[in-house]
Amino acid sequence: MSKISAWSSAWLPFLAGAASASLLWTAIYLKYELYLLGTEIDYDSDDDGEQDSDDEEPQSNVRRKRLMRWPWDKLRNTVIHASTALLHISNDAPDLETERSAKDKTGHPCIGAIFGLDVGGTLTKLVYFEEQIHEYKRTESSYHTGGLMHHRKTEQYHAAASAFQVLQARTDTMKQHDDDSNTDLHRLMHQRIESVPDRLDEFASSYNIINSGNGEALSPTSHDTWVSPGSVDLEEYEFRTFKREASASSGNDYNSPTSTAAAATTTTTATTTTIQQHPDSPTPPIKKSMSLVDIPKSNQHAEALNNFYSFARRLDTYQTAVKEKELSYYSRKLRGQFHFIRFETRHMQNAMNLMRINNFHQNIKEIGATGGGAHKYANEWDKNLGIQMAKQDEMDSLVAGMQFVMSDIVGECYTFKPNDWKEESSSSSSVPTEEPENTMSAAATAAAVNGSLRKTPSQNSIASSDCCDVTTAAGTEQYSDPLPILTEEPKPRIDQWWTSKKVQRDNVMGAHAYPYLLVSIGTGVSILRVDGPRQHERVSGSTIGGGTYWGLCRLLTGSDSFSDVLNLAMKGDPSKVDMMVGDIYGKNSDALEKIGLPSDIVASSFGKLVAKQNPSEDVKEEDLARALLLMVTNNIGQVAHLNARLHNTARIYFVGTFLQHNTISQQRLAHAIDYWSKGEMEAQFLEHEGYFGALGAFLLNHGIEGDVVTGADPHHVRPRSSRGKKRPWIKMHHRSNSMNFTEL
Numbered sequence: 001m002s003k004i005s006a007w008s009s010a011w012l013p014f015l016a017g018a019a020s021a022s023l024l025w026t027a028i029y030l031k032y033e034l035y036l037l038g039t040e041i042d043y044d045s046d047d048d049g050e051q052d053s054d055d056e057e058p059q060s061n062v063r064r065k066r067l068m069r070w071p072w073d074k075l076r077n078t079v080i081h082a083s084t085a086l087l088h089i090s091n092d093a094p095d096l097e098t099e100r101s102a103k104d105k106t107g108h109p110c111i112g113a114i115f116g117l118d119v120g121g122t123l124t125k126l127v128y129f130e131e132q133i134h135e136y137k138r139t140e141s142s143y144h145t146g147g148l149m150h151h152r153k154t155e156q157y158h159a160a161a162s163a164f165q166v167l168q169a170r171t172d173t174m175k176q177h178d179d180d181s182n183t184d185l186h187r188l189m190h191q192r193i194e195s196v197p198d199r200l201d202e203f204a205s206s207y208n209i210i211n212s213g214n215g216e217a218l219s220p221t222s223h224d225t226w227v228s229p230g231s232v233d234l235e236e237y238e239f240r241t242f243k244r245e246a247s248a249s250s251g252n253d254y255n256s257p258t259s260t261a262a263a264a265t266t267t268t269t270a271t272t273t274t275i276q277q278h279p280d281s282p283t284p285p286i287k288k289s290m291s292l293v294d295i296p297k298s299n300q301h302a303e304a305l306n307n308f309y310s311f312a313r314r315l316d317t318y319q320t321a322v323k324e325k326e327l328s329y330y331s332r333k334l335r336g337q338f339h340f341i342r343f344e345t346r347h348m349q350n351a352m353n354l355m356r357i358n359n360f361h362q363n364i365k366e367i368g369a370t371g372g373g374a375h376k377y378a379n380e381w382d383k384n385l386g387i388q389m390a391k392q393d394e395m396d397s398l399v400a401g402m403q404f405v406m407s408d409i410v411g412e413c414y415t416f417k418p419n420d421w422k423e424e425s426s427s428s429s430s431v432p433t434e435e436p437e438n439t440m441s442a443a444a445t446a447a448a449v450n451g452s453l454r455k456t457p458s459q460n461s462i463a464s465s466d467c468c469d470v471t472t473a474a475g476t477e478q479y480s481d482p483l484p485i486l487t488e489e490p491k492p493r494i495d496q497w498w499t500s501k502k503v504q505r506d507n508v509m510g511a512h513a514y515p516y517l518l519v520s521i522g523t524g525v526s527i528l529r530v531d532g533p534r535q536h537e538r539v540s541g542s543t544i545g546g547g548t549y550w551g552l553c554r555l556l557t558g559s560d561s562f563s564d565v566l567n568l569a570m571k572g573d574p575s576k577v578d579m580m581v582g583d584i585y586g587k588n589s590d591a592l593e594k595i596g597l598p599s600d601i602v603a604s605s606f607g608k609l610v611a612k613q614n615p616s617e618d619v620k621e622e623d624l625a626r627a628l629l630l631m632v633t634n635n636i637g638q639v640a641h642l643n644a645r646l647h648n649t650a651r652i653y654f655v656g657t658f659l660q661h662n663t664i665s666q667q668r669l670a671h672a673i674d675y676w677s678k679g680e681m682e683a684q685f686l687e688h689e690g691y692f693g694a695l696g697a698f699l700l701n702h703g704i705e706g707d708v709v710t711g712a713d714p715h716h717v718r719p720r721s722s723r724g725k726k727r728p729w730i731k732m733h734h735r736s737n738s739m740n741f742t743e744l
């Protein structure tokens with residue numbers, strides 16, 4: 001004890017002195033820190049995350065401040081800027097050359113294979129593919145447990161799930177032109193959870209689907225609740241598209257991880273080794289992934305992919321880009337999920353910045369790309385991101401993407417019919433009553449997908465080629481007359497079309513599908529005649545397209561959102577600005593009968609404004625938005641109809657983002673084509689209308705094309721020459737709508 005007191009009396013004064021000195025230093029230091037912190041808040045008080053101009057020549061304390069900046073400050077800037085996609089590439093970003101050489105090194109993850117890009121005049125569309133591991137596991141186990149029949153049944157469930165989700169969500173979103181509906185998302189997510197393949201039976205029972213287990217066709221127990229795909233076509237389809245690698249027959253162990261990798265590297269060549277599998281043949285060996293898409297599976301790749309997927313899942317928080325969740329679908333052919341994103345091309349710089357700030361560019365070496373912007377922006381992408389655009393032809397991509405979707409999704413196509421339109425079939429007990437467009441029930445969808453809706457006799461002229469299903473596609477060399485003669489003259493039904501209803505159409509595949517006219521309404525309009533898989537020609541176009549409408553609307557209305565403009569147009573009254581035939585001739589003129597024009601159709605779009613003292617008097621923005629929409633749409637319809645006549649195509653598919661959520665134009669086009677063709681032609685629309693280019697770029701970049709895309713037997717596609725006509729004039733006269741007289 002005495003020893004301790006002696007020790008403390010000797011050391012205590014020293015320890016106390018040291019402690020007080022350290023307290024003093026700490027106080028001085030803290031005061032200095034607080035001073036700096038105060039100055040630092042002032043330093044970036046505008047909170048813009050940008051360095052102010054006086055930073056160029058910093059004072060010594062400012063230099064010190066910058067070193068001491070709180071880490072969250074930088075983080076916050078990144079988050080804020082990234083979330084609004086307004087970030088400028090910082091000067092201290094990694095050197096692109098270093099990144100580029102890293103990408104070139106073997107083994108560096110390159111995830112560009114999952115993308116397809118379409119850079120258009122107004123919008124850039126991005127498609128990405130998410131391979132689904134669960135799916136092939138399920139497929140594999142279904143072979144072992146339930147056999148081939150069970151496998152086919154599960155395929156059908158899944159196809160139905162995809163179709164149902166897309167159709168249902170789209171039907172709902174069309175009620176309201178809302179880009180990003182959380183309600184839809186919530187509902188979709190709920191459905192998707194239910195459709196997890198591992199819980200397939202619960203999923204099926206939740207929709208009252210009979211799972212008899214004997215391979216019979218699926219049938220809904222209640223047509224009010226579920227969509228059943230046309231069972232026959234799906235079963236056939238299954239056998240036509242089943243792929244087996246050539247190496248499968250050489251006894252590979254498809255379950256071993258090494259063979260999975262080997263299989264993955266050769267999957268793209270599987271397109272040439274399609275084997276027709278008959279139901280009675282022995283259970284085939286199956287590889288781990290049946291996806292045609294070649295996505296390498298190293299850990300590094302998996303991590304890079306996961307990074308991107310989790311980013312993309314959050315993408316709806318970004319203002320400039322929209323992820324179209326209602327369009328996501330599971331591809332039966334490629335065994336994975338497709339997702340769809342778009343942003344305005346004028347925000348390209350921000351999009352590149354966003355990729356850079358999230359470091360995605362480090363893992364992307366090349367990307368399948370199409371559209372004019374794939375050429376225009378190729379150098380910028382290379383320079384800023386080190387990403388090469390693997391350019392795919394715009395029209396090839398469009399056709400490939402469209403035909404792929406039509407062979408992959410049940411119920412992709414639809415048209416509009418006037419409300420007095422009735423089904424032909426008398427067995428209407430199983431056919432639900434259709435409801436007007438925008439309220440199409442699941443039941444109507446179900447019947448439509450089943451192909452149970454029939455045309456009226458006056459529509460039968462095109463029914464023979466229109467209502468065939470995928471199964472009848474291959475093997476039959478029947479070419480119906482594209483423009484058959486009508487026995488009875490259908491009456492024009494102008495008024496009813498304004499409340500026309502959405503009617504599903506079977507996806508016409510194979511030889512019966514051709515020829516058809518494809519009208520792409522993007523910024524401008526391109527018109528193609530399609531004669532077969534990869535057999536198409538751009539026959540015409542029009543400068544009056546979606547860009548015309550949107551550009552003029554920005555001038556004429558105060559709106560700067562396309563969906564707002566569509567909402568305006570819904571409320572508008574075009575007769576406030578359009579001059580009707582009756583306005584010129586008087587209401588009941590006999591002369592009108594002679595020239596064959598009713599008095600209540602438009603004689604001149606916007607013509608009424610000519611006669612008014614003050615053109616804007618009693619005219620609202622919504623009237624302008626509506627009249628303009630009809631003007632542009634009528635013009636497109638007319639050009640399309642004339643081209644369909646010229647090129648002998650009874651079916652006209654209208655695609656392009658101009659039509660997205662744009663029921664007015666779709667109804668109008670359906671009416672216009674029916675009216676002008678006297679019922680001989682039909683306008684059809686597709687649920688993924690704006691994304692075929694991007695999807696096609698993805699597919700073509702993987703070499704997925706031809707019969708794999710279309711489901712058609714190429715031997716049964718009528719070659720162009722078989723029509724015995726060469727049409728050299730097409731190239732000369734119809735390629736462009738904007739005449740260039742000096743060249744003629």
Ligand SMILES: Nc1ncnc2c1ncn2[C@@H]1O[C@H](COP(=O)(O)OP(=O)(O)O)[C@@H](O)[C@H]1O
Nearest residue numbers: 120121122123522523546547550562656657658
């Ligand atoms: N959210 C939107 N923003 C801008 N335009 C839109 C939007 N939604 C639909 N559109 C219409 O779609 C057109 C672009 O269609 P799209 O097929 O993407 O063509 P492109 O490839 O030329 O950009 C626009 O000109 C406009 O009429």
Ligand SMILES: CC(C)(COP(=O)(O)O)[C@@H](O)C(=O)NCCC(=O)O
Nearest residue numbers: 120121522523524525541736737738
């Ligand atoms: C030039 C285009 C092919 C570009 O396609 P888009 O981005 O408009 O979808 C298209 O705008 C177009 O075909 N315009 C009409 C040109 C004409 O036929 O006169």
